[in-house]
Amino acid sequence: MDLKLVKQLAIPSSTKIVMLISDGLGGLPREVDGQSELEVARIPNLHALAARSLCGLIEMVGPGITPGSGPGHLALFGYDPYTYQIGRGVLEGCGIDLEMGPSDVASRGNFCTLDEEERIVDRRAGRISTETCEHLCCKLDQIRIEGVELIVRPVKEHRLVVVFRGKGLSDALTDSDPLAPGQAPLAVMAIRPEAERTAVLVNRFLDQARGALKEEKPANMILLRGFAAPPKLPLFPDLFLLRAAAITCYPMYRGLAKLVGMDALPFCVDLDDELRVLAANYDRYDFFYVHFKATDRAGEDGDFEGKVAALEELDRRIPAFLELHPDVFIVTGDHSTPAVLKGHSWHPVPFLLWSRSCRPNGVSGFTEKDCASGPLARMQAVDLMPLAMANALRFKKFGA
């Protein structure tokens, strides 16, 4: 739905929406019995809830398109993931829970090893330990460049994120990483004229980084790539008139929620912890995004039984969510991660949306086949938030 229309229709209310996102929820049949993870799992609570809910399958981007976590979440939050694309540097920043604002340009980076002639010998500096990375990032974080604020943060092993913060910066920059050994790191260049000043600043930073690291072994330089500014999107709380909170165990998902303007509640360790945080903050917010990771992790590992177990774990917590009496309760995923494919996939994702006035659509269980049997077997994921708003009685009439 057009976000202008969302903004026009949204009205305040005291109703509460809980969106439970089970990462990588959708699956595929395994060979032995032709059943998917959701079909094999004992999930009586989800099946019973589905029978009382609006159910279907959602497509995050389009037919045949496998969404990353970024586009998947944006779509669930109501943003067209094709219109609002999140650049790699920003996504990496989300992954370490960096606070990013509209005047930032973020870049991914690697520590690397240069030889005496400044040619790259190892693009990953022998995959230095995360500890070494932290130590070196600390050093780089002390670099000062006039006209821009610098934030250098470690990710994992040889990976880092650099954020350039300041007015008038642009992300229309080429990479310094030539992506192949044997060459020298490249000077960063402006792709468009408005990025010329940013290119100068980034190259100054890279010069200083070279100086700061020259005695280090093996990580005596960094390579930057994927410069990106946060997407210019209208903020979720303003659009939907919802005080919105994100409850997560992992920085990536918390970072994505912060990008759209949700409040990030303290990190949790597991689903029970998330439920406690949800209950503790229930009065303070109108919308809760709760992220459950285990389904995706098992799927990525190709662990069919593990994904089944994760689904059963999720199912056992469903009554606890319902005991909070949300006005709208949604269970879905940000993409499919079938164990048989060991990764994200393009297959549409089951969803259920319960409210007192949801008009259940005759789907009898919470599996891919059940959800495909109803009339919403091919819904766009961006339509979920408008439906949630309607069911929360938070949308006024369109026209008179």
Add this chain to the structure above:
Amino acid sequence: MDLKLVKQLAIPSSTKIVMLISDGLGGLPREVDGQSELEVARIPNLHALAARSLCGLIEMVGPGITPGSGPGHLALFGYDPYTYQIGRGVLEGCGIDLEMGPSDVASRGNFCTLDEEERIVDRRAGRISTETCEHLCCKLDQIRIEGVELIVRPVKEHRLVVVFRGKGLSDALTDSDPLAPGQAPLAVMAIRPEAERTAVLVNRFLDQARGALKEEKPANMILLRGFAAPPKLPLFPDLFLLRAAAITCYPMYRGLAKLVGMDALPFCVDLDDELRVLAANYDRYDFFYVHFKATDRAGEDGDFEGKVAALEELDRRIPAFLELHPDVFIVTGDHSTPAVLKGHSWHPVPFLLWSRSCRPNGVSGFTEKDCASGPLARMQAVDLMPLAMANALRFKKFGA
């Protein structure tokens, strides 16, 4: 899907896609028993395969729109047939397997009969024989006009195609055919300024044609209409990173495939021959478009039983296709040709898409009703190629 996105997502792979297009596949119930051609036909292989496949109905252009072969095929190949329209001259050129390039303007034509006052007496010159047409085209093909290369080719009976080849030509031209007898042939005029030079060249050609034909009886002149340049479309092999081959028995379909940049394999005489060519070239390509004409021909003739027989013939060859072990196998049509309507129709067309990871959608047979019972009962035909690419594991993730 936006073709820019296709190009962004496509990755190389060793997987193979076979798209079997049964021309005019969709049908309608006959009066005697209310059953369609697909329902009457004994097609056990297609029914069994459908049960293991993603099935549905596809719409080529839009609701209520009856597609010609051009738009139907473009949509199946992933091109929006409304954005990329193939002009009549170009389509006629495809129909005789003319090689056409970006600097061509093609026109359909008729031989006609003029009286002594240069008025049209018969727009079809008494439907001269194809042999006479060939002879006269040979004569016209020898005309030379400075600044443009001319190609004059016979079609059938009184019909011909003229291609004007050269830099800076435009197809923004009016017809010379007034479409009614009693008038003189019209001078071709430019609709837009950039076509003025082309109009001069075409009129020079028509003057010379009049001279060359003036002693002929009854075909003493030609009428041109439907000037068209080939659509400027990104080529299929570049877009999808697929080495693509067309296997056909008829020039029109081969011509359409060549327009999008597929390699045309030698003409075949029937489906068995097509299967042989497919097997012989299986290692050389990634994508095979195989065209089966008999279903459309019987439909056009209003021959319900003939169409049933054609479907049964197709069904018997399905195992031979599967024995090649394509990674993705698609069976569909470029439009419906119900025998009861004796022509193309607007009805959506059944499709099945099989792959190891297709997530079958519970459709139990390959009929219009079966395919309408699943969640993809109203898919856009342009979405078929993206789905094929995903199932061939030839699309990377969108976003991270």
